[in-house]
Amino acid sequence: MSSVMFPPRSPPGSSGCGSGDIPAASVTTQSAEQALFASDRYARLILAQMNKMRLRTDFCDVRLRLGGRVFSVHKLVLAASSPYFSALFSGGMSEADKEEVQILGVEAPVFEVLLEFIYTGMINVTVENMQELMVAADMLQLSEVVSICGEFLKGHMDPSNCVGVYQFLEQIVLLMVSFFLHLCLSVCVSDEFWGLSKDQLVKLLRSEELRIEDEYQVFTAAMDWVLQDVTKRKKHVVEVLDPVRFPLLSPQRLFKYIEGMSDFSLRVALQTLLREYTEVSKSPKENKMYSLLQPAKMRPRRKARKYLYAIGRLTSVQHLATFI
Known part of the structure; x- marks a missing residue:
């Protein structure tokens, strides 16, 4: 990492942070009969x-x-x-x-x-x-x-x-x-993750380097971000789910997730999106949407666990599963 050169500066004046300057306690609320004290010391x-x-x-x-x-x-x-x-x-x-x-x-x-x-x-x-x-x-x-x-x-x-x-x-x-x-899986449950902008989230979820177990975790991370403020964020659901590689996911697993969705408009949007991908998986060569699917969405991410995939179906070979 490059180094930044700084000119010498005069030391700042004392801010009075010595322990002797800390009062024993300060009154936060007070009435005629009682007082609540908070002790910084x-x-x-x-x-x-x-x-x-x-x-x-x-x-x-x-x-x-x-x-x-x-x-x-x-x-x-x-x-x-x-x-x-x-x-x-x-x-x-x-x-x-x-x-x-x-x-x-x-x-x-x-x-x-x-x-x-x-x-x-x-x-x-x-x-x-x-x-x-x-x-x-x-x-x-x-x-x-x-x-x-x-x-x-x-x-x-x-x-x-x-x-x-x-x-x-x-x-x-x-x-x-x-x-x-x-450390995607740990970060995705933190308060800072919920604070990402829509564009920041999409950029991160597009990465080939996400270290995940399977693509379903990318889907749930995107949905958790939406559900954190569903009123304001549900309009972005199609955009934030765009990085998800739906051909690698089980439709049954996704339908089960959607069934538990309490927001009606969000549930309809997800059902429509999933139906489109399901139609592609049934007859990819005849479906007009097939040509629109990027080849990258048909294969696992480089840092995901190795799996054997079929379009619309996932088969895990556990004894071969290792991190790249």
Whole structure:
């Protein structure tokens, strides 16, 4: 990844973040007979105590390996801090029950800085580490650190480095697209996935690199996005389903899905769409729509599990199924 050069800047003035400046508690609501207090100091003390436990490896329940270094951590703390770790440690992932998990794509010194932030809420951003921190934080879904790095970046941008900043941000976009494609199934159940625009979703779902079990997961990902805000998004259903390779799907499975659809207009749209593809599968050579089907839609994606497909029918050869 290219490096962005920053001119030296004067250090900002003190913001008064020392522990002595934190009041014992602040009143959030008050009446003549009672008052509700919120203690910022208590939250800070709890964080400090959890960090001490981490450093002593007290109550740590998983080890994270990055290169040659191993970090003992608490699953609960990391899962509460990041959707990435929440998905990693959930019951649906193979890493959920492992005592040691390997984290790829992040250097150990960078992860150490991020881990310090998770347990303390404080992070030291410099012109030397900003780029690596921002990329790693985005990958690990530490949105607060990404925002901090973004503010740091804006404060240090000038005509001498704006082109480098532009190139750096483009590289981050490419890296994050690659990350999404690799961990598609985990990302598709996150709040950030629901926030994608229609065009962003379609672009991602078109990719040959989606690491999926079968094409039905692409269909359900698209539909889950629509159903997240069905009133506004159902008008886009044909567009967001366009990347789905319907010839690889079982019509019976799709009909069963459609039967459970509560929105009438959406159910009709899906029935019409499925009927068109079903007609193609019955008599592809005679059907006028056959010529409109792209060859790419007739074969599995490169990173999907390997299957034997027939148009309109799916036969899985389990003993041959391996990741590409």
